[in-house]
Amino acid sequence: MRRKLAQFEGAGDDLVGEPHRAQRGESHFVSILDTKTPLLADKRTANGGGVGSGAGAGGYGTQGGEASGGPARGAKVGGPRPYRFSFYSNALPSTIHARSLAEIPGEGQSFEELFLGSRQPPGEKPRTGVMRSDEDAEANTWWLDVMCPTDQEMKVLSKVFGIHPLTTEDIQMEETREKIELFRNYYFVCFRSFEQDPYSPTYLEPLNMYIIVFREGTLSFHFRGTPHPQNVRRRIKQLKDYINVTSDWISYALIDDITDAFGPLIQNIEYEVDSIDELVLILKEAEQSDMLRRIGTCRKKVMGLLRLMGNKADVVKGLSKRCNENWSVAPKSDIGLYLSDIQDHITTSTQNLTHYEKILSRSHSNYLAQISIEMTDANNQINDVLSKLTALGTVLIPMNLVTGLWGMNVHVPGEGVDGLGWFFGIVGCLIAFAIFGAFMTWKVFVRPN
Numbered sequence: 001m002r003r004k005l006a007q008f009e010g011a012g013d014d015l016v017g018e019p020h021r022a023q024r025g026e027s028h029f030v031s032i033l034d035t036k037t038p039l040l041a042d043k044r045t046a047n048g049g050g051v052g053s054g055a056g057a058g059g060y061g062t063q064g065g066e067a068s069g070g071p072a073r074g075a076k077v078g079g080p081r082p083y084r085f086s087f088y089s090n091a092l093p094s095t096i097h098a099r100s101l102a103e104i105p106g107e108g109q110s111f112e113e114l115f116l117g118s119r120q121p122p123g124e125k126p127r128t129g130v131m132r133s134d135e136d137a138e139a140n141t142w143w144l145d146v147m148c149p150t151d152q153e154m155k156v157l158s159k160v161f162g163i164h165p166l167t168t169e170d171i172q173m174e175e176t177r178e179k180i181e182l183f184r185n186y187y188f189v190c191f192r193s194f195e196q197d198p199y200s201p202t203y204l205e206p207l208n209m210y211i212i213v214f215r216e217g218t219l220s221f222h223f224r225g226t227p228h229p230q231n232v233r234r235r236i237k238q239l240k241d242y243i244n245v246t247s248d249w250i251s252y253a254l255i256d257d258i259t260d261a262f263g264p265l266i267q268n269i270e271y272e273v274d275s276i277d278e279l280v281l282i283l284k285e286a287e288q289s290d291m292l293r294r295i296g297t298c299r300k301k302v303m304g305l306l307r308l309m310g311n312k313a314d315v316v317k318g319l320s321k322r323c324n325e326n327w328s329v330a331p332k333s334d335i336g337l338y339l340s341d342i343q344d345h346i347t348t349s350t351q352n353l354t355h356y357e358k359i360l361s362r363s364h365s366n367y368l369a370q371i372s373i374e375m376t377d378a379n380n381q382i383n384d385v386l387s388k389l390t391a392l393g394t395v396l397i398p399m400n401l402v403t404g405l406w407g408m409n410v411h412v413p414g415e416g417v418d419g420l421g422w423f424f425g426i427v428g429c430l431i432a433f434a435i436f437g438a439f440m441t442w443k444v445f446v447r448p449n
Helices: 002-009 018-024 028-035 038-047 053-058 111-116 134-139 151-161 165-172 228-239 247-260 262-279 291-308 312-322 333-405 421-446
Strands: 085-089 096-098 142-147 179-182 187-194 206-213 217-222
Touching: 085 111, 085 228, 151 165, 165 187, 165 206, 179 312, 187 247, 187 291, 187 312, 206 247, 217 247, 228 247, 247 262, 247 312, 247 333, 262 291, 262 333, 291 333, 312 333, 333 421
Parallel strands: 142 217
Antiparallel strands: 085 096, 085 142, 179 187, 187 206, 206 217
């Protein structure tokens, strides 16, 4: 481990080169760390000056002195950069947040002392072993969380920690398939979370978490802001006196926090499903205008969560299976108990979501069936009105025909006779015909029903 951490001072040779480093007049340590963060070089160029030797030891933003020929290194140009690196160690009283790798070690502290948790006693020869004993690993367990790593940062971290090129490629390409892989000196877990900010345009979209677990520490990567690392650090602070914080436990805590994040969403979906199931058959027609939208929105959430939780049980099951293998980098057996609890939680959540999907499908069918029944009732009412109008027309049209015949330029019966006898006679015949037509309509159309 010491030998690998010492490569932080030398890993930048492939990226910077000796002539460029000599021209800048900086130490080997600063050149590699600044090279991994391109914004740092741009900021120096914008400041228009070189870097003082005193500022180089502490890294970017750690000292307030001015460089020779230019303004202070901590001067803001174009706004502050986000804290993309978080370093936790059992040997440190608090978590270190930094904008670049150069800001993580304290003044006069090397990466070797930072990761090992103690300073090298004078005169003691460093150990050449790559892996430490389990006791040392548990006493000085470290965790480096990186958000939005650049290609150069991934290249340096891969070289220093011996990360396999396949793992590096999965992280850089943002592999979406959830999986667990064992390598010579670590195991790699890809676990998917989701955007938890309800006001974000990417709400509920997948967010990949990549976890590389060594025996002595953990590396985690993600490409969007997420509360999971902060939640795990808060949990460590609460339980540190009762548990052994190992790298396996940190990976379990991350997986557990991602799994727990689905709980509130599933609970809200349960309330919405129960409400839809109760109201879909009792709401009046005027109150059902948004029911179809509610059903569609809820089913969309359910299907999205089912897609996110689809492979999680297999990943946790595979991780639990590795606990019983005799690999030096496999999780310890006591972590298997925690992983079994996560697996049960995932299985229960998946079953609940499947059940909610069936309820929503039934509610959707009931809603459409109720709409069809209401439309049928409306059509029947329209048919009744049309039948009455048809019967009325059957009676009135012949009468209109009779009166229309005598409205033409022809002689009307009784035209030359004084008195109203013929008039009342014709009207009486029309009334008699109307009564006869109404009787026949009732006998033919109404009586059989």
